[in-house]
Amino acid sequence: MKTLAYLQQKLRSAEDLKAVVRTMKAMAASNIGQYELAVSSLGEYNRTVGLGILAYFREKPPIVLRNKAIVGSKKEPRYCAIVFGSDQGLVGQFNDAIAGFMAAYFSDLPGKKEVWAVGERLGSKLLDLGYPPTKRFVLPAAVEAITPLVSQILVKSEENIDNGRFNGVYVFHNQPKIGVGYSQIAEKLLPLDEQWKQRFLSLEWPTSYLPQVAGGMKDTLLALIHEYLFSSLFKACAASLASENASRLIAMQRAEKNIEELLENLHHDYHQLRQGLIDEELFDVISGFEALKKGR
Structure with missing residues (x-):
């Protein structure tokens, strides 16, 4: 009674x-702002890196850098998925959505697959779908902590490409939509093949002055590629964290x-x-x- x-x-x-x-x-609202600002600030930086790569290929278009990190391996196909989830709860279907999206995408690829999970709660979702994570990473709690995580993932992925273990590395993450909600994104990180090269050759140089590459051609390209890979992973992580906080904000409103x-x-x-x-x-x-x- x-x-x-x-x-x-x-x-x-x-x-x-x-x-x-x-x-x-x-x-959550405060975190969304800082992560979205980090994503938007990468736009101009990515454009600068892209123009640098464009300058290299226009300077010496016949040159192709023979490096496993660029052209990939010709052995039996083996792919790696880097999936960004969450370490904390109260995010609704955030982890379920990205895990299901990754599983559906990977089911269309031949060969063996390996999954790296970024976020503790994501691991159990991937395990339920038949993709037990072989590596786990802890998500950063602030923008300043994204750089060490990205550097760690980048070193591991480049090592596996260099020794021929992986034929390709893909990144899966949630990305905020205009308005409310988020959508799932899949991006091919490695290898950097001819299709990747054509993306930069389609860019337009912003001035009438022809670009020139200063210094060693190979060292210049390697530096630009490193910045491209770093910014791609950084953007994926920041976008995922912004989506996570947006999902948490919706859950808290409910x-x-x-x-x-x-x-x-x-x-x-x-x-x-x-x-x-x-x-x-x-x-x-x-x-x-x-x-x-x-x-x-």
Whole structure:
């Protein structure tokens, strides 16, 4: 049976939970801003790197750098997927969506597959789909911590391409949509093949002055490629973190709405019960008064 003390305790608990949800909403909104700013700031940098690669290929178009990180391996196909998920909960279907998208995409590729999971909670989702992660990485908690993670992933992936273990490395992540929500993205990170080269040859040089490459041709291209790979992974990680916080913000908004409905019902029950107790006390007073009056 509900009592006033019980309802008061439930109201206090609901109010405390509402305060926590509001705090998490504010944190998610703040995080979305910083990660989206990081993604947008990479746009101009990527354009600069792309123009540098364009300058190299226009300077020496017949030259092809024979490096396994560029042309890939000719052995039995073996592919690696780097999948960005989340380390924390309260993100709705965030991990399920990207894990399912990766599994569907990889099912169309022949050969063996290997999966690297970025985010602790993503690993269990991949395991359920038959893709147990062979490597796990911890997601950064701030923009400043993305660089060490990206450097670590980049070193591992280039090592496996260089020794011929992988024929290709793909990156899967969620990306914020214009307005509300997010979508799943798949990008081929390695090898950097002829199709990758043509992407830069299709760019237009912004001025009438012909570009020239200063320094060693091979060293220049390797430096540009390293920056291209780094910025690609950095952008994928930042976009995934922005999507994660957007998903958490949506979840917190739903939770806040449910808590407000719960509070409304609890307040209604509390006032109804309190009014009933007051009515009972009034009836007792009236009954006592009537009995006393008859006695006199």
